[in-house]
Amino acid sequence: xxQRLPLDGVTVIDLGQIYNGPYATFLMAMAGARVIxxxxxxxxxxxxxxxxxxxxxxxxxxxxxxxxxxLDLKSRAGHDIALRMIERADVVVENFAPGVMERLxxxxxxxxxxxxxxxxxxxTGYGRSGPYRDFPAMDLTIQAMSGIMATxxxxxxxxxxxxxxxADFFGGVHLYGAIATALYDRERTGKGRFVEVSxxxxxxxxxxSALGLHFGGGEEATPRTGNRHSGMxxxxxxxxxxxxxxxxxxxxxxxxWASLLKAMGREDLDDDPRLGSLKARVENIDFVDETxxxxxxxxxxxxxDEKLKAHRVPCAQVRDLGEVVHDPHMHARGMLREVHHPLLxxxxxxxxxxxxxxxxxxxxxxxxxxxxxxxxxxxDWLGLDEEEFQELKDTGAI
Numbered sequence: 500x501x502q503r504l505p506l507d508g509v510t511v512i513d514l515g516q517i518y519n520g521p522y523a524t525f526l527m528a529m530a531g532a533r534v535i536x537x538x539x540x541x542x543x544x545x546x547x548x549x550x551x552x553x554x555x556x557x558x559x560x561x562x563x564x565x566x567x568x569x570l571d572l573k574s575r576a577g578h579d580i581a582l583r584m585i586e587r588a589d590v591v592v593e594n595f596a597p598g599v600m601e602r603l604x605x606x607x608x609x610x611x612x613x614x615x616x617x618x619x620x621x622x623t624g625y626g627r628s629g630p631y632r633d634f635p636a637m638d639l640t641i642q643a644m645s646g647i648m649a650t651x652x653x654x655x656x657x658x659x660x661x662x663x664x665x666a667d668f669f670g671g672v673h674l675y676g677a678i679a680t681a682l683y684d685r686e687r688t689g690k691g692r693f694v695e696v697s698x699x700x701x702x703x704x705x706x707x708s709a710l711g712l713h714f715g716g717g718e719e720a721t722p723r724t725g726n727r728h729s730g731m732x733x734x735x736x737x738x739x740x741x742x743x744x745x746x747x748x749x750x751x752x753x754x755x756w757a758s759l760l761k762a763m764g765r766e767d768l769d770d771d772p773r774l775g776s777l778k779a780r781v782e783n784i785d786f787v788d789e790t791x792x793x794x795x796x797x798x799x800x801x802x803x804d805e806k807l808k809a810h811r812v813p814c815a816q817v818r819d820l821g822e823v824v825h826d827p828h829m830h831a832r833g834m835l836r837e838v839h840h841p842l843l844x845x846x847x848x849x850x851x852x853x854x855x856x857x858x859x860x861x862x863x864x865x866x867x868x869x870x871x872x873x874x875x876x877x878x879d880w881l882g883l884d885e886e887e888f889q890e891l892k893d894t895g896a897i
Contacts (some may be wrong), residue, residue: 502857504531509682511535511590512581513565516543518638518664519622519698520594521561522671523678527590528564529851529861535588535876536565537581539572540897542869559840560848562866568877569870569897572603576896581605584881586614590678594622594670597632607693617691618681622674626697641666641698650709653725669705670698708732727784734780734787735759738817739795745817746795746803756780758810763794840865873897 509532513524521536528534538546545558571577582605585591591610593600600606600621607619621627624636634640642648642660652659677694685691708730713721715730724731726738726747735756736749750756756774760766768774768790773783780787795803800816807814824847829835838848848863877883877891891897 502855504861505855506682507531509533509590510588511592512537512585512588514591514593514595515622516594517545518557518561518667519670519674520592521545522668523620523622523674524565524592525561525563526672526675526851526853527678530853530855531861532590534565535584535872535880536562536567537570537572537584538567538869540569540870540895542569546869555843556846559843559846559866563848564861564864565866566872566876567867567870568873571896572605574894574896576891576894578604580877580881580891580896582610582613585610585617587881588614588617589682590618590620592620592622592674592678594674596636597621597623597627611691611693615691616685616689618678618685619691619693620674620678620681621693621695622670623695623697625699627695631699636698638664638667638698641702645699645702646706646709647702650706650721650723650729652723654722656723658723665705666698666702669701670696673701731781731784732777734777734784735791737788737791739788739792741795741798741800741803743799746800746807746814747817748791748795748807748812748814751813753777755812759791759807759812762806762810762812763791765790765794836863838863838865842866842868870897 506527509527511524511527511532511534513520513534513536515521515524515536524532524534524536541547543558545561546555548555548557570581572581585605607621610619611617624641625631625634631644634644639660642665643658645666647665648658648660651661674694674696677696681692681694706729708728709721711730711732728734728736733749733751738745738747748759750759757769760768772779773786774780798806804814804816824835826835830837834850834852835847836850838846840846840848846865848865850861850863874888877897878885878888883891
């Protein structure tokens, strides 16, 4: 028998924009929360990117299962409506620059005074305190400041940003965790909390391998290692050339290494002192990579995949996005779903990576047009009568 989703009954006011806040609230929506997304009348910034080919797809990916209203928070009428909505809500989420909500007279102190059970969740770039507080913060700038760029790429080339928007999404995932933790605490105390997650803070732990190399080397400048292990503590650990692309391969244990030699038909290397231990392989990493590459170049990705997996060697084909979008595993699990989007046509959209035992499979309701739920939210949920609703339109608040 299907159980209720864990956040069923929780109402969230979503003031998020771009990736950070919207991903946290998407995870909440997929966990059963009612998420009401408030956008300015021109739409949030991600909608504007829709003018660039394909750039509206991220908005669709992060805003399924939400309700969409417009509201001018700078107007008195818009401010007052927002306050009334938040007084009825459990959570408000925003990822504006520090100080923006205070200037709108909707800061955490004001809102939590109006609703003592409120969880006020702020996603920030560098945090609400500290000397970097007011620095402009985007995924790119956080990657630069945090050390991600310094550890990405090859040592003889310029630093490179990570392809995914790692800082935005690390921040969003941690923000979701902070909100869920605060909701749990509210069940015990009856009181709301202010929670904040800095993107800058959230990525530091992911640099652990590179930091190991940094401290192990006497805090000297840590070189970029390309596709090799960031801490130069594993060998083999690299991306190797196949006849039709590339394959990633790693040996974590001596068992993996012995299995790789068997798969390669190179048991003759068992007695080679350059390969007899992890330390020796790291010291002779060029020889390790040259030996493996000479073998992998003879086969296709699929052939290598089959040979290596037969010997339980950790490996994976390097796939392009078209292959990932149509991945049979994620489609079988329901993580990826084929959806007809009312604005964008046929898409493959993600569900939540989080699964709950006994849950009913949550339908994926794609994002909608700007302000599509104005009447349903303001009249049916908030309780405005027709005259009040019309006044919001007449005054330009929505």
